[in-house]
Amino acid sequence: MKSISRVTRKFLYALLFLVPIPAFTEPSDYNMPIGVTEVSKEIFDLHMLIMWICVWIGVVVFGVMFFSLIKYRKSTGAKAAKFDDHFWLEIFWTVAATVILVGMAIPSTTVMIKAYDDSEGDINIMITGYQWKWQYKYIEDDISFFSNLATSQEQIDNAFPKGEFYLTEVDEPMVIPINKRIRFLITGNDVIHSWWVPDFAVKQDAVPGFINTAWTKVPKPGIYRGACTELCGLKHAFMPIVVRAVEQEEYDAWVVEKIALAEAEKLLTEKIWTKAELIERGQGVYLKNCVACHQASGQGLPPVFPSLDGSEIVTGNKNRNIEILMEGVQGAAMQSFANQLSEVDIASVITYTRESWGNASTGDGEIVVPKDIVDYKNNVNL
């Protein structure tokens, strides 16, 4: 396996499948990434081993077949033999197939046992799949944030040129320290998602109501990109994963900063907000969290995603409006944002929708301030 040089291998692939060589220069363009972790490297070796065994079986079987097709052509006057069975030959290839399979099963089992380890990690991160973003919750440090697609809609719609990391970039990546055992606790909020980072060889379904585990230990700092791999609805292709692995010191500094930011966020709830400030902040929140379904124009994609422009709820009594955001809508795609957004963000996004498009003129003009959300929470808890 190792004796075949990279160049030869590439040439063989290219020749066999009529692929122009210059288009694919890196093995990772046409083969499984080797990855950076011990497990991912072992899985890569296993993959190559099984593949080459298959290739050699293919060479033998197809060799005999094409030999027969050429040698025993009727057009060259071949006369058919009469035999139609050979007991020992049947026994031979059944046993041979079994032996090869046992040979494959042994290394596979070894790697599997190693990859499968659900003991505690140095750092435990709860990953929750949402339609259509990921939430990362650092259990020890009480840090929690969402990771959204950062590629703009204009790039997707071909209005702007596509960037280098088109559809593989997020606003806030997961950050982990290198050389630490990280355990992922993976679940889903709505439908089943699947969290996959090829370089770690970690792929685990995020099933609502259940927690799956996976783990990794990354030896090398770097940015590792992945994707959702279980069909989860409309924006399945638009919820990428980015993990930034950093040195321990950098990680510690990041933790301190995140905790400080969270504190500052809490203080904002106390602040007295003007309408203009709320609208400005609300627009940002809207673009990040609402635009996928309700669209930038507020028109939604009826009948699945209703329009907010002129909606009875958005132009009517603000309490009903708050309730929808806090509780979601049963049996529809609208989720509860109570645990996803801060009080300030919920208040500002509601104000934004009530003051945008045609709603400013048709609505009751009432704005929603963070205190309304706090009150709502207190009342519900009572």
Added chain:
Amino acid sequence: MSTIVETHDDHGHHGPAKGLTRWLFTTNHKDIGTLYLWFSFLMLFIGGSMAMVIRAELFEPGLQIVQPEFFNQMTTNHGLIMVFGVIMPAFVGLANWMVPMQIGAPDMALPRLNNLSFWLLPMAFGILISTLFMDAGGPNFGWTFYAPLSTTYAPDTVTFFIFSVHIMGASSILGSINIITTILNMRAPGMTLMKMPLFVWSWLITAYLLIAVMPVLAGTVTMMLMDIHFGTSFFNAAGGGDPVLFQHIFWFFGHPEVYIMILPAFGIVSHIIETFSRKPIFGYSSMVYAMTSIAILSFVVWAHHMFTVGMPLAGELFFMYSTMLIAIPTGVKVFNWVATMFKGSISFETPMLFAIAFVSLFTIGGFSGLMLAIVPADFQYHDTYFVVAHFHYVLVPGSLFGIIAGVYYWLPKWTGNMYDETLGKLHFWLSFFSVNLTFFPMHFVGLAGMPRRYPDYALQFADFNAIVSVGAFIFGFTQLLLLFIVIKAIRTGKKASDEVWEDTKDWGLEWTLDSPPPYHSFTVQPEVK
């Protein structure tokens, strides 16, 4: 001889009724077989057009032609139509035509049931396809319709989908009962089980698989129906249910279903290879045992579709080993086909070309299947284009090529007319080239990390996707040529002899009949020595 009898004695001759009622009320196995085959052909073009939409959108990164919500409907309906509307009905059509003719019977055992099982299908697919034109859109949750995406989060039309799946299931179960009854009761004297043609064997096994698993599918969709409309929580964790339960039940149906879609093709290519190698099939009894073991093993491997859902280590290992076991009987079949060609006297008519392509390309699908069975490696392959490449290799150059080979092989017998051999070969080479151009690069793009069911993708996948799309368009348009060849053969084809191919009398009872065969295939049972 027969023509003289017909002109003299019209009472004994039961010809078909005239006009549309012939097809609506027919109880004749050939007419119903024809209906199944044309239905499947029509569905091939509908499901194929959906594939064209998918490939057009994926030709380059960005959203150009369709939006994700329609894209998801296309992938879902393409899968459902190809599985339930093309491959399965085509095999049932071939069974209807060939089983009575191969076992020396006049017709199927239950002719009226036969009529019902066909006419249920247009109803089922009429309902399914009509949802695409409804406000809420058609099913968009993948042909595997995992809950809760297909329950709590499904469009309202999901109820039509459920109803449609129920009808398809009923059709398959009725068809299977008919096939089993026919095979077990109507064989010619002397045709013991171990003398049955392999196509008949493959269908006997397939029919049992269908009866075993179609009710499971019906149960799955019924639980969905209850969850959606009657407040149960089979698949809803918030109510004490389990979304993963759905997958276990679905794949308990789904894996045997995979073999339902390939076993009859095994039967067809076995006949073709012996005919054009002019040599009896090698290891007949091991072929039968291999198909039987594949069928039995298919019930204990289902969770290999679910290696990433979070299973205990012992479960992962069990399903890996049981899946690897299937490679043994499958390998034996391939070895037997090759051994049949060995020291034969081989000629390369169109059916043989498709059969050879079947053996080689199905084997490639088998290899990738073996790779997918390796659990740790599957963590990297699962739900990527590698899987798409794998199952298209077994379904397109596998099942579909098997069906096309069978059509070329038996069409002259059915119609009494030969197809155009030059066009047939052209059809083969275009299909062979484009099917590989379409599906082989999918292995690479999948290994490089492109997940399946994505309407848009990162830039590093662009080149392969463009190649795949070009291949898909060529393959799609090439199939119009098949339509032309079939129609040309029916209308203006040269007369075929009763034997059609050389010395076919050795290869089955169907070749002892006239071309085209009489309306009631065997009115006098032949004797099998």
